[in-house]
Structures are given as structure tokens and as C-alpha cells.
Amino acid sequence: MQPFTKHTGIVLPVDRVNVDTDQMVPKQFLKWTTRDGYGRVLFYDWRYLEGEKPNPDFVLNQPRYEGASVLLARANFGCGSSREHVPWAILDYGFRAVIAPSFADIFYNNSFKNGLLLVTLPEAEVSELFERTAKNEGYRLTIDLESETIMDEFGLRLSFHIDPFRRECLLKGLDDIGLTLRWAERIAAYEKARCPSAVMYQPV
Amino acid sequence: MYEKIWESHLVADEPGQPALIYIDRHLVHEVTSPQAFSGLKAAGRKVRRPDLTFAVTDHCVPTKDRHLPLLDRVAAAQIEALERNCRETGIMLFNMQNPNQGIIHVIGPELGITQPGQTIVCGDSHTATHGAFGALAFGIGTSEIEHVLATQCLRQFKSKTMLVRVDGLLASGVTAKDIILAVIGRMGIAGGTGHAIEYAGEAIRALSMEGRMTVCNMTIEGGARTGMVAPDDTTFAYLEGRPFVPRGKDFESAVAQWKSLASDPGALFDRVLELDAAAIAPQVTWGTNPGMVADVTGSVPDPKSFRHAVEEKAAERALAYMGLEPGTRITDIPLDYVFIGSCTNSRLEDLRQAAQVAAGRKVSKTLKSALVVPGSMRVKAQAEKEGLDKIFRDAGFEWRDAGCSMCLAMNADILPSGERSASTSNRNFEGRQGKGGRTHLVSPAMAAAAAIEGHFVDIREWGL
Numbered sequence: 001m002q003p004f005t006k007h008t009g010i011v012l013p014v015d016r017v018n019v020d021t022d023q024m025v026p027k028q029f030l031k032w033t034t035r036d037g038y039g040r041v042l043f044y045d046w047r048y049l050e051g052e053k054p055n056p057d058f059v060l061n062q063p064r065y066e067g068a069s070v071l072l073a074r075a076n077f078g079c080g081s082s083r084e085h086v087p088w089a090i091l092d093y094g095f096r097a098v099i100a101p102s103f104a105d106i107f108y109n110n111s112f113k114n115g116l117l118l119v120t121l122p123e124a125e126v127s128e129l130f131e132r133t134a135k136n137e138g139y140r141l142t143i144d145l146e147s148e149t150i151m152d153e154f155g156l157r158l159s160f161h162i163d164p165f166r167r168e169c170l171l172k173g174l175d176d177i178g179l180t181l182r183w184a185e186r187i188a189a190y191e192k193a194r195c196p197s198a199v200m201y202q203p204v
Numbered sequence: 205m206y207e208k209i210w211e212s213h214l215v216a217d218e219p220g221q222p223a224l225i226y227i228d229r230h231l232v233h234e235v236t237s238p239q240a241f242s243g244l245k246a247a248g249r250k251v252r253r254p255d256l257t258f259a260v261t262d263h264c265v266p267t268k269d270r271h272l273p274l275l276d277r278v279a280a281a282q283i284e285a286l287e288r289n290c291r292e293t294g295i296m297l298f299n300m301q302n303p304n305q306g307i308i309h310v311i312g313p314e315l316g317i318t319q320p321g322q323t324i325v326c327g328d329s330h331t332a333t334h335g336a337f338g339a340l341a342f343g344i345g346t347s348e349i350e351h352v353l354a355t356q357c358l359r360q361f362k363s364k365t366m367l368v369r370v371d372g373l374l375a376s377g378v379t380a381k382d383i384i385l386a387v388i389g390r391m392g393i394a395g396g397t398g399h400a401i402e403y404a405g406e407a408i409r410a411l412s413m414e415g416r417m418t419v420c421n422m423t424i425e426g427g428a429r430t431g432m433v434a435p436d437d438t439t440f441a442y443l444e445g446r447p448f449v450p451r452g453k454d455f456e457s458a459v460a461q462w463k464s465l466a467s468d469p470g471a472l473f474d475r476v477l478e479l480d481a482a483a484i485a486p487q488v489t490w491g492t493n494p495g496m497v498a499d500v501t502g503s504v505p506d507p508k509s510f511r512h513a514v515e516e517k518a519a520e521r522a523l524a525y526m527g528l529e530p531g532t533r534i535t536d537i538p539l540d541y542v543f544i545g546s547c548t549n550s551r552l553e554d555l556r557q558a559a560q561v562a563a564g565r566k567v568s569k570t571l572k573s574a575l576v577v578p579g580s581m582r583v584k585a586q587a588e589k590e591g592l593d594k595i596f597r598d599a600g601f602e603w604r605d606a607g608c609s610m611c612l613a614m615n616a617d618i619l620p621s622g623e624r625s626a627s628t629s630n631r632n633f634e635g636r637q638g639k640g641g642r643t644h645l646v647s648p649a650m651a652a653a654a655a656i657e658g659h660f661v662d663i664r665e666w667g668l
Contacts, residue, residue, distance in 0.1 A: 016517075016518070016521070017514050017515075017517075017518050018393060018394070018493055018518065020493070020631075020633045022612075022631070022633040022634070022635060022636055023633065023634060023635070026635055026639070027612050027613055027614045027636075028614070030235050030236075030263075030614065031235070031264060031276075031278040031279050031281075031282050031614065032278070032282075033238035033239065033242070033281065033282055033285050034238075034239065034242075035239045045634065045635050045639055074514065075394065075514075076393065076394040076397070076427070079393060079394065079427065079493075080329065080424075080425075080631060080633060081329050081612075081631075082236065082327060082328055082329040082343040082344065082345055083235075083236065083345075084236065084239075084327075084345035084346040084347060087345075102394060102397065104394070104397065104427065105397055105398060105427070105428075105429050106329055106343055106344070106345060106424075106429060109344070109345060109348065110345035110346075110347065110348075113345065113347035113348070114347065163361070164220055165220060165221045165222060176347070176351055176359065177247070177249070177350065177351050177354045177355060179359075180224060180351065180354075180355045180357060180359060181354070181355060183215065183216050183224060183357075184355075186215050186216050186224075187215055187224075187226070187252075187355060187356065187357055190215045190226050191226075191356075194226070197255055197256070198229070198255055198256055198258075198317065198448060199448065199450070200447055200448055201447060201448065201449065201450065201451050202447040203447070204304050204315060204447045
């Protein structure tokens with residue numbers, strides 16, 4: 001997993017509540033068996049018109065947001081399907097972090113497992129960031145995970161909080177499975193004590 | 205109940221870290237698993253407990269002409285990947301040719317793989333379905349699938365708890381689907397975020413296992429990853445005799461243990477939501493998420509009636525997408541497609557309810573297609589034994605093989621752009637059933653009645 005320590009980048013605003021994962025990676029792209037290449041299809045139905053022509057009305061296609069790497073979103077971002085293709089797509093597009101007032105549970109877990117930082121800020125602060133992004137072309141934010149702060153170039157400074165374990169994993173890019181396997185003995189002991197196994201009493 | 209199951213599955217619980225919990229059953233399907241298997245292989249790791257892992261092909265599979273080669277080569281490759289992965293790791297797979305094949309959340313309970321008190325995970329957000337048996341079941345992502353394959357455990361933070369109590373009795377024609385849509389309408393689609401929900405109350409107790417599964421299934425649409433119902437005699441009667449359920453004395457001792465799972469009287473929950481079942485009308489969604497829902501006797505709301513500017517904007521956008529005008533009566537909305545199926549509503553009871561409505565009637569000529577897709581090949585076989593297929597066919601419905609089908613349109617069953625469907629599935633998101641498709645979520649009886657009339661009707665007036 002790619003570690004996240006500190007990142008500065010252009011902010012791209014997606015000003016909608018309840019953006020579900022179906023919108024970010026539609027079903028037809030869930031048939032791929034790799035983790036790569038999903039950046040091209042991120043927000044597919046909103047982003048492209050017939051024949052994959054870029055829809056000029058959608059923010060992702062507006063030149064002022066070219067090269068954006070911080071996604072600014074509204075409440076309950078990532079709701080719906082558990083598809084991890086979404087954090088893969090967000091990262092593959094070039095985003096390193098998403099800022100929103102709240103995130104859906106499964107999407108939240110999936111993102112941290114892939115090194116995508118999700119920052120939860122109060123609604124009013126997120127609205128402030130939307131305003132600043134709209135007002136200033138090329139608006140950039142610096143997100144520092146070590147000190148849990150966000151700064152812009154106009155003196156704004158906000159703080160956020162990430163669970164210490166997730167923060168540590170992200171800062172060091174730790175492999176979750178590797179960490180768990182350090183407890184292999186405890187897992188084996190649990191299995192020995194409880195011995196759960198699926199028995200088929202009638203063949204199917 | 206959540207805490208009891210949680211505590212009994214703790215492998216490690218160190219301060220400052222998420223707990224490590226043991227997973228009793230890992231369910232796998234073709235769409236979210238290939239990257240997990242390849243990650244495992246790349247790291248040189250093995251599947252720890254293939255005996256606790258069960259796989260099925262359900263999302264991409266065609267629902268007709270299964271004897272022919274798959275036209276969709278990308279889907280075929282994904283299906284082949286699962287078959288190969290299962291072969292290499294010794295995981296039991298129910299593939300398209302298997303008489304037990306079906307939607308993962310239908311076949312798990314049907315085969316008795318799902319049991320009370322278990323921890324059950326699947327790379328699928330509708331995994332909470334299994335919570336209907338008093339199991340702790342939740343959806344996970346692909347990285348977590350890989351983690352479970354490698355360790356049979358998951359690192360989890362404990363959730364807060366929420367009690368959803370539905371007392372009173374449902375009116376005739378009002379179903380489990382209407383309960384859960386009404387619950388989501390009340391608490392909002394993010395209302396359950398961070399919580400484990402327990403459904404309780406007289407109306408939940410009165411539901412069959414099929415009905416409880418429908419309720420738990422849509423828990424994620426209210427933002428919570430897991431929803432559960434305490435096991436009782438209805439649960440035990442459903443389970444007895446199923447292939448993976450213990451028999452004889454072993455069954456009796458299992459039941460004794462399962463009975464201890466129910467929440468203690470006076471158990472405290474972080475939140476409580478109460479609904480009166482008698483006040484629930486048949487529900488119909490009008491917007492682009494399951495919380496945008498109205499009584500069938502109601503109308504499409506005016507976005508201006510919403511309190512917050514953000515909600516008003518969301519409603520405006522939803523109505524534009526749905527092609528609906530504020531104030532339109534729900535029963536005046538004309539339909540093009542009807543889909544009866546999905547992990548929410550494709551079990552025998554669902555099909556019986558729909559068939560009861562369709563019996564002796566004809567699908568409206570204004571409809572372009574009406575599809576019935578059983579949740580599993582076992583459901584299909586039983587339905588055919590009962591003659592339900594004939595009722596549907598005679599009425600003008602298509603009768604298909606089991607799979608996820610038009611719930612998410614990963615196979616050829618797609619709702620065309622601009623067309624409007626009444627669907628028994630779980631999500632009315634933009635493009636869910638097909639790009640530009642407009643979805644209204646309803647119960648099986650409401651969907652069948654809508655197919656007959658070509659528009660929504662209040663099923664209670666049919667006096668069935």
C-alpha cells in the first residue's frame with residue numbers, strides 16, 4: 001500500500017450529497033479482474049456523453065480542475081455497493097484524498113486499505129472549502145496526516161482526526177494481512193477451542 | 205445480540221487497535237473476488253479455511269440460454285476466474301450448471317450454510333440479509349476478502365447499536381419490503397451509518413424468514429452494514445433439515461444455544477427508532493435513492509417542501525432524472541418494465557405473493573417487458589412444482605434462471621435509457637438497472653399488480 005504522509009494538490013468539487021458507488025464505477029466495469037485502469041471510467045455516466053465524448057458540464061472535464069488530486073464532496077459520500085473498484089478508480093485517476101462531512105461505512109474501510117485518505121470535516125467547514133474552491137481558480141489544499149491538519153494558501157487551517165491505528169497504517173503504508181498474521185498463533189488457538197467447521201449433513 | 209456474537213468471536217482485542225474477529229462463513233462471488241485471489245497469490249499466501257468458504261456465480265450470469273456459450277467475453281473471463289480460483293484453493297463452488305446455484309444471499313440460507321450466532325461476510329453490501337437468522341453478517345470490500353481468505357479473520361471496529369422496533373400488525377397486502385422502505389424513508393439513507401441494527405417488535409416477529417431476510421437485506425440502504433433479528437421458532441423451523449444444518453440431537457443442542465443469542469430484556473441501544481406497522485402503506489420510491497419513498501396513496505413531492513437546501517437540490521435532480529413532475533399521484537405513474545427478483549425479493553414467498561396477484565390476469569399491453577427471475581435454481585424448481593411458472597407465463601411474464609439479473613444489469617437484462625421500471629430490487633440509484641433507466645422500488649405484490657395495470661396501484665384495494 002502506498003503510504004500517505006503529506007500531500008498538496010488542486011481541489012475538485014463534486015457538489016452532490018449521497019454520491020453512491022454505482023455513479024463512480026458503473027456495473028459494466030466491474031467485470032474486469034484487475035485492480036488497474038479504473039481512473040478512465042471514474043464517474044463514467046456523468047463524465048461522458050454518447051461515444052465517450054467528455055461532458056463539458058461535469059467538473060471532471062473542466063480545464064480549471066485539470067490535475068486535481070484532492071476530491072471535495074458532500075455528505076454520505078460512497079454509499080451503496082461495496083465495490084472496492086471505487087477507491088481503485090479514485091486513486092488511479094490521481095486523487096490522493098477525499099474531504100467530506102461524512103462517508104459510508106464500507107467505502108470508508110475500502111479506501112484506507114488502499115492508501116486513499118478520507119478526511120471528515122464538519123459540514124460548515126466543507127461548505128467553506130466549496131466556496132473557496134469556487135472563488136479561486138487552481139485552489140489547492142495541503143493535507144498533513146502526521147499533524148492532522150489541512151491548510152490552504154490563504155491562511156486557512158483546519159484540523160481533522162483519524163483513528164490512530166488507521167493513521168499509523170496509512171503513514172507507513174502497512175500491509176494489513178501481514179499485521180494480522182503476526183497473530184497466527186491466537187487464530188490457531190481460537191480455531192482449536194471453537195473448532196467451527198461447515199459440515200454437510202446432506203450432499204448437495 | 206450484536207455484543208454477544210461480537211464477544212464470542214474475538215480473537216484479539218488490543219487497546220488502540222481494531223479488534224480481530226473470527227469469521228465463521230465467507231461467501232464469495234465472481235465480481236468482487238478475482239483481485240483478492242490474485243493478491244493472495246502474489247503475496248504467496250494460501251486460503252486458510254476453504255472449508256468455511258463458499259462461492260457462487262450470480263452477478264454476471266445470464267438468466268436464459270445457459271446451454272449456449274456466453275456472448276459477453278469479459279463476463280465469461282470473470283466467471284472462469286472464479287472457477288479456476290475455487291479449483292486451485294479447494295473452495296466449494298456453485299456454478300451456473302449446479303442445481304443449487306442462485307444469488308449468494310438466497311442460497312446461503314437455503315442450504316443452511318447461514319446459521320444463528322455466526323459471523324458471516326461477503327464482498328457484497330447486501331450481506332446483512334443473513335442477519336435475519338441472528339447472525340452478524342456484513343458486506344466487505346475486496347481487500348477485506350483477501351484478508352479473510354488469508355486469515356479467516358477481520359480487523360473491525362465495534363459499531364454502535366440501534367434498535368428498530370416495529371410493533372403492531374401489517375395491513376393485508378403490506379409486506380416486509382414496505383416495512384424496510386418505510387424504515388429507510390424515516391431514518392434516511394445515512395441514518396444507520398456506523399451502527400449495527402437489530403430489528404424487533406411484533407411485526408418483525410410475525411414475518412416469515414423470507415420476510416425477515418427482505419428487511420435485513422436492505423439495511424445497507426439505511427447506511428448500516430449489518431442488521432439482525434433474534435432467532436426464534438420461525439428461524440429454527442426454517443433451518444431444520446437443510447443440508448448444512450445439524451440433525452437430531454445435534455440440532456436440538458444447536459437450538460438451545462441459538463436461543464441464548466437474543467438480546468437480554470432491557471438491553472441498551474445507542475439509538476432507537478419505533479414504527480407502527482399498522483400505519484405502513486405499500487411503499488413506492490419516487491427518486492434516486494431508497495430513502496426517496498412515498499405511500500402508494502401519496503404523490504411525488506415538491507422539492508421546495510424539503511427543509512434543507514441540499515435536500516431540495518437532491519430532490520430536484522432526482523425528479524429531473526426520473527422524468528417526474530411534483531404533485532403527480534404515485535398511481536398515475538406509467539411503467540415500461542417490471543422486474544421481480546434480486547436478493548431482496550426473489551424467494552419462494554415473494555414469488556407466491558406475486559403469482560397470487562398475477563393469477564388469471566394479463567400483463568398490460570402498455571408494458572414492454574415483465575421479468576420474473578427466481579433467486580435460486582432451487583426456488584425455481586419449487587416454484588415450478590407449485591405451478592407458479594405457469595401462472596406467470598400465462599399472464600405474460602418471462603420466467604428465467606436464477607441470478608442478480610436486472611437488479612444491477614451486469615448481464616444482458618438491462619433497463620433501457622429513459623424507460624421506467626417497477627422493481628422488487630434494492631437500489632433505485634441513477635443508472636442502476638441500466639444507464640438512463642428509471643427505477644421505482646416496490647414489493648413483489650405491488651410489482652405484479654403494476655405489471656397487470658401498467659401503472660402503480662394500491663394492492664390493498666384488490667382485497668387478495
